Amino acid sequence: MSPAAGPATSLLEAVRARLVRDGAAPSPARVAAAVRAEGAVLGDAELLAVVRALSAELCGAGPLEPLLADPEVTDILVNGPEEVWVDGPEGLHRAARVRFGGEEEVRALARRLAAQAGRRLDAAAPWCDARLPSGARLHAVLPPVAPEGACLSLRLPPRGGMDLAELADRGALAPPAVRLLEALVQARVALLLTGGTGTGKTTLLSALLSLAGPAERLVLVEDSAELRPRHPHVVRLQARPPNIEGTGEVDLPQLVRQALRMRPDRLVVGEVRGAEVVSLLAALNTGHEGGSGTVHANAADELPARIEALACAAGLSREAAHSQLAATRAVVVHMVRGGDGARRPAQVCVLRRDGTGLVRAVPAVVVPAGGPPTEAEAFPDLADRVGTDWRRGRP
Incomplete structure (x- = not known):
């Protein structure tokens, strides 16, 4: 397996499942330990590259990252690949420039965030209500509960109190x-x-x-x-x-x-x-x-x-x-x-x-x-x- 080509899907799924079983936040150290526990034989440089790729896959929020960084945003609602809504001082409105590549990318993000919270989200458990390590509240649903595709909502914690x-x-x-x-x-x-x-x-x-x-x-x-x-x-x-x-x-x-x-x-x-x-x-x-x-x-x-x-x-x-x-x-x-x-x-x-x-x-x-x-x-x-x-x- 070449790091440049990205981690194999089987390894990604195995590492994600192991982190969920352990209830551990996917920090680089824990990702590395999970990779080793799966028996992958990698050199130091190759292991580092794979851990970085897996950490990005397991921890990143993809197209939602700019919204998560906006201090005015209180809620992020994803109804589909091209339907992302945000709430804030101006009320609920559509995030016009935020898009996903497709339904599978929305589903992957929902599963990734659920894994961060140490929760399972798949066909057998098609919904998740959890708190992320950042303090955000996550709710996600997958088909067949959501027949039109995966949906997720994030309630973001306050960035700082006001007097x-x-x-x-x-x-x-x-x-x-x-x-x-x-x-x-x-x-x-x-x-x-x-x-x-x-x-x-x-x-x-x-x-x-x-x-x-x-x-x-x-x-x-x-x-x-x-x-x-x-x-x-x-x-x-x-x-x-x-x-x-x-x-x-x-x-x-x-x-x-x-x-x-x-x-x-x-x-x-x-x-x-x-x-x-x-x-x-x-x-x-x-x-x-x-x-x-x-x-x-x-x-x-x-x-x-x-x-x-x-x-x-x-x-x-x-x-x-x-x-x-x-x-x-x-x-x-x-x-x-x-x-x-x-x-x-x-x-x-x-x-x-x-x-x-x-x-x-x-x-x-x-x-x-x-x-x-x-x-x-x-x-x-x-x-x-x-x-x-x-x-x-x-x-």
Whole structure:
């Protein structure tokens, strides 16, 4: 086999399969070890050339490399060889100059990225949901699940956190809204950020955590490392998916329990979407002030139902779920995304129990696009907790 001609397909497949079995990231050293383990007899120079070729094949992202390097891109969606879409500040649009050579090249890239995550993607396992070593979230599907050809999506991790001033400069926050959010953090109220996918929940939560006092210890629990607070004392715990044999998983509920034993001043769950909601509710009710998390919800008033559904699936009764949610006294900040792609908070709500004992999210402040916050029904409740100085501004 000549290095110039590229590695044989059989060797490439054998090395890829070995790395997936081992659950190892395809670093040059591990690729070299896998080549040797396959019994290939090569000289040093030839081995180096083959390792380089295999590393490029196993690690590269091909036509997507320029998009991965763009700090403004948050999502990359590949629907076929000539259909690549990206999401960012301007909203979802087609990447006009990005093309693949054909369906097989898209499929090869999907398998390559799955191998990076130590996952299998082939006819027997035609879908993959995994986290790449870079922190990006990968989802890929192959035929016959995707009858028109392989599709993949990448949710890219934030390149760096922004503070509230930078969000204001981008037009996401008016000055009174900045002061209100600062007051929420300083009052150490529990915060739940809601919104749909891509509305900026994680970005805003990172900015709010950056406002915590430098003497406070932040313990972050995440499925994928996305929060980037600018803070001197941050401890990260990150979930781990099962390996190809289905073992070794470390899930969010386990990590939340561990985080509670790590003396957090603020416990943060990056995205609440499963049984970890029970541990988070318990944490917010046991003296851990200033805790926070994000929850997918299309509207702020849907939050109680969303929490109820997650908590009941995890074993709590409906009454217990609403009782614990009410006891958190959390403030809800709901995020939206406008037609122009701008992400911003639209409402700040407080939680109230109604006559049936169920919790409702009641608007306290409404934040119009580009305008100052206005008072709503539950404003007195919010004012009791954070004051009203934020309305007058700084001297």
